[in-house]
Amino acid sequence: MDLLVLGFCGLIFVCLAAGCNFFATAKINDKINALRQDRRSLHREVSELQAALISKREEKKIVISKLRMAKAESSSQKEVVKDASPSTPSDTRNFETELVSQRVITQRDLDKVKKYRRSTSCPYGVAETIVMLGYASQQEVDVVRAKYS
Structure with missing residues (x-):
């Protein structure tokens, strides 16, 4: 009888350990899935920021070229003003x-x-x-x- 009670206690212990392990694993899997979603979201944001950066670089090139044209025009106007006065x-x-x-x-x-x-x-x-x-x-x-x- 002692052997039977001991076996039954061992079985209960194994079941409890398995149940705890199952719930712990489920929580870890939930965290892993949440982190994967966060990673995908961050990856999308990085892609959007890279696209915006490329766009801003193009805008910068346009502004610089306009600035150069304005400086050239300004210097030519200065020469005209100097000649006129x-x-x-x-x-x-x-x-x-x-x-x-x-x-x-x-x-x-x-x-x-x-x-x-x-x-x-x-x-x-x-x-x-x-x-x-x-x-x-x-x-x-x-x-x-x-x-x-």
């Missing part, structure tokens, strides 16, 4: 000095205008830049410019 540097300096002396703008504003023109390669003259930046009105500049035309 017969004033000498001393005339320009006298015009600038006159603007400051008549208090149309301050020396500080004139320095800012010159710095802006250098830093941005502005194709416009000093007078146009002064008006564009709002340091003086077109009428005020025209009055002083009339003396140097």
